[in-house]
Amino acid sequence: MLYLHLFTALAVILFGALVGGRLAAKLRLPRVTGYLLAGLFAGPSFAGISGLPELISSDALGELAVVSNLALAIIMVNIGGQFRTDLLRRYRRRIVLFSLGENATTFFAVALGTLLVNQLLQVTVPGLTLGQTSLFLALLLGLIAMATAPAATLMVIREYEASGPVTNTLLTLVGMNNLASVILFVAAEHLLIHGTGDWLLLVARLFGPIAIGGIFGFVLSVWTQRLELRSEYKILLLGGVATCVAVSEALRLDSLLASLVLGITLANSSPRWHRLLESLRQIDYPLYVVFFVLAGANLHLETLGHIGLLGLVYVLARSGGKVAGAWIGARLGRFGPRERRWIGMTLLAQAGVAIGLANGLAESWPQGGQLVQTVVLGAVVIFEIFGPLAVRHGLVHSGEVPLLSLLQKQAPQGTLEGLHSVVHHFRASLGLPAGHQVSDPGDILVRHIMRQNVETIHNDTGYHELLRLVAHSSYDRFPVVDGENRFIGMIAYTEIRNLLFEPDLARLVVASDLITGVRLTVAPDQSLREVLDLFHRHRDVSYFPVVDPDEPDRLLGILSQNDVLAAFRRLAEDA
Known part of the structure; x- marks a missing residue:
């Protein structure tokens, strides 16, 4: 059968997600962690290390990448929706100071750590001196470190129904982090590798995605006003996001930045933004699940043995920079004690945006970009597995997760209970006496x-x-x-x-x-x-x-x- 490997991969992905998510819930972990681990154990990296057959082949991963790209683009549109002007006016310049303090601390922590360690290791890139190599690596890794995984953060928030000022601030910061990381990284990469020439290329790389996202956002906003059925909202938004990604990729521009701007534009220009968002949430979860299982299958365990001291410093410096930077940023922006104490932990997850930046650098600058790519891929293994746990911990301790959401994750229905429910329902369908009583939810406190x-x-x-x-x-x-x-x-x-x-x-x-x-x-x-x-x-x-x-x-x-x-x-x- 021509597509057997794809159908096999999809079956493994979906059933693996069910099993992994359920086991994670039983262990009081976010379900997204279970999805990632299911993909990791089914993917080619784990198969290569363990000697077991790979359940999701490398070919299938390549062909299903389009699903991951679409899911990540939709997540970026969701994050862009947090940049509504009414929300930003409420924060005024406080959120800018928060983001500035957190990003600057993270950047300097990683850049300084990289600079010192590379001087010790004396790794040089052909054509550069030791000092130049250390400076290039420090700047590029420092800018990548600013990025935060929007997907893992959003999924944990939705799973635990977190809501409140910390959650709203977190989502806004995730968008600002990725926006700053992508724009500054593109500018730094161009200046360091291509020099001061070809300014038109730099302008196109910086403002091209912004223009594409803005144009598509306005077009979709106008088109939304002409829709009659709720089902059309889903079709329009999915089609718009897919087209935005396709145009960006065709022009070799950053599709994630374009999707973020698309979300910002829609949220501020469409009177029906909330309807669009509500209709999307009715269908997006399976896409996100597939995205995380594929993300787990794409993790490169072998890179953990190659990142060495430089990768270890990156992980530690970024973690310390995020936690300390969030505290400093919250102080600068005059946020409350909960934001100062807990938001830093919720910003630790890192994946898609960082990987995209590192992969692009490896293509444009193979000599040094491959070293940066190895460090980032190894660090992502750690941040993807432990990041969602940190997000959950921060949100729970900030008081924005209802206790009932946590209790439900701890008490899934067992196999015998499930069998009993099926038999009970089957008996009811046949008209036989049921005899099963449900406890009164009014007794909940x-x-x-x-x-x-x-x-x-x-x-x-x-x-x-x-x-x-x-x-x-x-x-x-x-x-x-x-x-x-x-x-x-x-x-x-x-x-x-x-x-x-x-x-x-x-x-x-x-x-x-x-x-x-x-x-x-x-x-x-x-x-x-x-x-x-x-x-x-x-x-x-x-x-x-x-x-x-x-x-x-x-x-x-x-x-x-x-x-x-x-x-x-x-x-x-x-x-």
Whole structure:
């Protein structure tokens, strides 16, 4: 059969993903780690080392690369969607300072480490002195180190349903990291290897992808307005991304940068961006799964034995630079303690963008590019396996992952339970008595699904600053704290809205003046049954603050009506 190797590879990829993802969940690991390991054990690298037959052949990997490229392009479009001007206005220059501090620290840590180690190893590239070789390697590896894997980060966020200020900041930083890394690397590569000549080529490489992404973004935005069916959104977006990648590749331009700009343009120009994104999420997960299994199969285990001291320094310097740089950047941007402490860990994953830059360098500068490629490929093996674990750790400890999401990953249904469910369903289909009772999800506690990382408003915040803060929030009620971070009440959006047409009065108002008289809160050990009753009695309330019953002024988290209903729905589906 002509395509037997492809069908075999797809079967191994999909069933391997199911098994790997389930085992990872059982071991309390992100499923993306299971997908990567499934691909690693099925790929040619592991087969070459172990002597076992390869389940996914090298030919199949080459032919399925188009799926990986499309999936990565879609992920870059998703990341580009975080560059909405309304979100960036909320951050103002704070996010730029955060990114600058984190990227600069990472770059200098890796560049300095590379420079010193190569002086010790005395590796030289033909045509360059030892000092020039060390400088070239330091600059290029330092710029590659800035890039963060968007795919692994996005997948972990989706798997654990992370949401909140840390998650939003993380996604924006991932986009800014990759944007800065690609642009600066292209400029540095051109100047170091080709010299100051051929400026037109440099301009084309820098601004060509931006122009392609921008043009396709505007075209898709206009086309979206003419669509009638929701299914057409999926077709249009997939077709647009594929065309953008095809044109970029045909012109030998960076397709990932073009896809990122496509997402930025769509998010800011299309009134139906959220519909596009929602329709894409209904079909993109299988693509992402295939992408990660293929990424695992493409990992080169043999490079771990070749990266040597230079590769070890790259891994350690980049890890230290990301963690320390995020702390410095958060301080510069005046972000909170959770961002300072945990975002650095969530930026450790590295894969597609870094590999693309290293592979391109190896083609244009074989003498030194192959050394950089070996270091990057070896480091990616480490960052791809341990990066998702770091992302999960940072998000969980920042308080933006509901506990119920973690509990579900720890308790998958066993084989006997699955067999029992199948028999039960088959009996029900035949009209036979069932006799199987599902436990009541109303017994779940608030602490299992509440979100701990809460955006609060200080009681002395002026009205106009308050208006700016709430304009970009998904909440309609906002917790207020005093100077000692003690919870003092909630502001309803209606109270803020009522002052919009009273400018003279608004200038005199601060947040504490708008606190509602009735203080509605829930405790972490209350059951969802009780909370649903509260939501029923207070139909105008969609969020409840969660407070410590022994210390009512201590805010523990926030509970949304959507999260409660989603918990009931998920448990009903599992039953």
